[in-house]
Amino acid sequence: MPRTRRITAEKLKEVMPSAYHRVVAMLLEVENLSVEVNGRIVVRGVNLAVERGEIHALLGPNGSGKTTLLRAIMGLPGYNVVEGRVLFEGRELNGLKPYERARLGIALMHQNPRPLSVKLSRLVREIGKRYGTSLDVLGDFALDSLMEREAFKGFSGGEAKKAELALTILQRPKLAMLDEPDSGVDLESLKLVGKAINKLAEEGAGILLVTHTGAIIEYLRRVARAHVIVHGRIVATGDVETLLEAVKRRGYAALARGELS
Amino acid sequence: MSFLERAVDTGSTALYLQRNYVIVRQLLARGLAEKGFILEPLSKAVEREWVRRMLWTALPEREVGLSGAFIYVPPGVSLRAPVSMCFVVSEGSQEVHNVLVVGEGSELVVLSTCTSAGKGTAHSGYTEIFLEKGARLDYVMIHSWTKETQVVAETGVIVGEGASFNDVYISLKSPHALRESTRIVVRRGGNVSASTLYLAGAGLSTLETIVALEGEGASAEVSSKIVATSGSLVSNPITVEAKAPNTRGHVECRGLQLSPNSVIVTIPALRSACAGSQLTHEAAIGKISEEELEYLMTKGFSEEEATSILVRGFLELGLKSVPEALKPQINSVLDLMAKFAAA
Numbered sequence: 001m002p003r004t005r006r007i008t009a010e011k012l013k014e015v016m017p018s019a020y021h022r023v024v025a026m027l028l029e030v031e032n033l034s035v036e037v038n039g040r041i042v043v044r045g046v047n048l049a050v051e052r053g054e055i056h057a058l059l060g061p062n063g064s065g066k067t068t069l070l071r072a073i074m075g076l077p078g079y080n081v082v083e084g085r086v087l088f089e090g091r092e093l094n095g096l097k098p099y100e101r102a103r104l105g106i107a108l109m110h111q112n113p114r115p116l117s118v119k120l121s122r123l124v125r126e127i128g129k130r131y132g133t134s135l136d137v138l139g140d141f142a143l144d145s146l147m148e149r150e151a152f153k154g155f156s157g158g159e160a161k162k163a164e165l166a167l168t169i170l171q172r173p174k175l176a177m178l179d180e181p182d183s184g185v186d187l188e189s190l191k192l193v194g195k196a197i198n199k200l201a202e203e204g205a206g207i208l209l210v211t212h213t214g215a216i217i218e219y220l221r222r223v224a225r226a227h228v229i230v231h232g233r234i235v236a237t238g239d240v241e242t243l244l245e246a247v248k249r250r251g252y253a254a255l256a257r258g259e260l261s
Numbered sequence: 262m263s264f265l266e267r268a269v270d271t272g273s274t275a276l277y278l279q280r281n282y283v284i285v286r287q288l289l290a291r292g293l294a295e296k297g298f299i300l301e302p303l304s305k306a307v308e309r310e311w312v313r314r315m316l317w318t319a320l321p322e323r324e325v326g327l328s329g330a331f332i333y334v335p336p337g338v339s340l341r342a343p344v345s346m347c348f349v350v351s352e353g354s355q356e357v358h359n360v361l362v363v364g365e366g367s368e369l370v371v372l373s374t375c376t377s378a379g380k381g382t383a384h385s386g387y388t389e390i391f392l393e394k395g396a397r398l399d400y401v402m403i404h405s406w407t408k409e410t411q412v413v414a415e416t417g418v419i420v421g422e423g424a425s426f427n428d429v430y431i432s433l434k435s436p437h438a439l440r441e442s443t444r445i446v447v448r449r450g451g452n453v454s455a456s457t458l459y460l461a462g463a464g465l466s467t468l469e470t471i472v473a474l475e476g477e478g479a480s481a482e483v484s485s486k487i488v489a490t491s492g493s494l495v496s497n498p499i500t501v502e503a504k505a506p507n508t509r510g511h512v513e514c515r516g517l518q519l520s521p522n523s524v525i526v527t528i529p530a531l532r533s534a535c536a537g538s539q540l541t542h543e544a545a546i547g548k549i550s551e552e553e554l555e556y557l558m559t560k561g562f563s564e565e566e567a568t569s570i571l572v573r574g575f576l577e578l579g580l581k582s583v584p585e586a587l588k589p590q591i592n593s594v595l596d597l598m599a600k601f602a603a604a
Contacts (some may be wrong), residue, residue: 074559097556098555099558116574117578118578119578122574123570131561
């Protein structure tokens with residue numbers, strides 16, 4: 001019978017750094033992923049890897065495939081993987097339903113959640129019950145006046161972002177995919193949103209966030225890497241400040257032509 | 262704990278439990294009796310002439326015996342701990358006639374539970390409610406029937422001057438045939454809030470409410486939430502009539518169809534016989550949207566769980582006002598309704 005030995009994560013990191021990286025740190029691996037929506041290929045051959053505690057930013061113009069990539073990773077119906085695969089903690093996700101992925105620890109913060117005929121307090125209660133969390137985990141992210149209203153019905157842009165991010169935090173995710181947490185948000189709320197994202201990352205969650213304008217970036221403590229998507233392809237990966245600066249100076253089209261390098 | 266035990270377990274200070282025609286339990290806290298509160302069988306209550314004179318004045322007269330409960334709250338008594346009335350039919354047919362009188366300036370909370378056991382049973386319940394000047398009554402009816410039951414429930418209410426009537430009717434399991442009708446007359450400055458939450462299974466249900474705003478400044482807000490599952494046909498006419506100046510009324514009917522094999526008919530009607538009244542209504546019937554289900558599935562809920570959450574939310578939004586003491590009971594019934602609806 002083969003002998004097995006227990007080894008701590010710290011020890012593994014010391015003696016076999018590559019194995020540690022693969023087994024312990026790695027959270028999400030997207031390999032050569034192509035996604036079709038309504039008969040059209042929207043994401044083409046994307047490769048991406050997010051480790052625990054890392055923040056990754058996805059930049060790109062409207063309609064470039066950023067949201068589609070997140071939705072495909074979540075496994076939403078209609079977002080069909082035609083090539084490649086997604087691994088979460090080393091496990092292949094293809095074929096798993098969205099709720100099964102959520103239960104593994106993947107959360108999707110929707111860009112514009114549609115109004116639900118359910119009070120926000122009921123959602124908070126149900127999600128809290130499922131993940132064993134309560135409002136305490138939200139800290140200064142209190143939802144107070146929104147709680148007894150129908151979720152997202154008549155919410156302002158900032159209120160909707162705040163509520164949706166709070167529900168995402170309540171899931172205590174290992175991987176939080178945040179779809180434009182900074183759009184339609186005033187400066188004060190942006191600070192709060194940034195603080196909440198930093199806290200999630202500090203607690204070990206991997207963050208994959210889509211930003212159209214980059215407004216959230218200055219409120220994030222450390223962005224490990226940024227990726228620019230144009231026409232469904234990742235055309236540049238690197239330091240977020242450098243890429244944002246390049247986008248501002250040259251535009252996405254130039255990046256797509258490889259002019260950055 | 263059974264549905265009935267849960268319903269009875271409200272920390273009641275007064276309780277009346279009748280099975281078929283037998284009074285199984287009748288309790289009244291001594292302190293209440295000393296204050297002049299009465300809880301007794303109607304057959305005994307009618308020995309008082311003033312009670313006899315009240316019979317069939319809030320409802321059209323029917324050929325019904327004196328089986329049922331009589332509750333009287335003397336003027337100036339506030340009782341926020343709920344009084345429980347429970348009616349169970351387990352064989353043949355049960356006919357009951359209840360009379361509730363809440364005296365001037367008094368407050369009362371009543372939980373009325375009706376249920377059936379076994380097959381081929383029938384329940385006919387006639388309830389007359391009188392709220393005197395400035396009185397307040399929270400009246401919560403929770404019904405759960407076996408499929409093979411036939412039910413007729415008629416409630417007549419006279420809401421006196423400045424009195425307030427909060428009516429909550431929740432049906433957890435519907436029988437194969439039900440006719441529920443509520444007629445409410447509201448005097449000067451009186452106020453009514455009526456909510457119906459109905460989970461319809463296979464069968465035919467008619468839920469009718471008529472509110473007559475007869476006194477100046479009277480107001481009513483009537484809301485119904487119907488969840489229709491396979492094989493159900495629900496008709497839900499609601500009428501608010503304004504017969505005096507400065508009256509206000511609002512009707513809201515919402516239907517949620519969980520099965521293509523179901524029919525919901527909502528008929529909100531407004532009738533104004535007096536200029537200066539303000540009457541409004543809104544109605545909508547729909548199904549659970551794919552986007553709502555998908556959203557909840559990304560939060561970790563299976564399709565069945567997501568449906569249950571959406572049904573629960575839909576029902577909950579129909580409750581305008583719930584007496585604090587009965588919130589736990591109502592919440593547990595709503596949980597069950599959502600679970601049954603999604604199953």
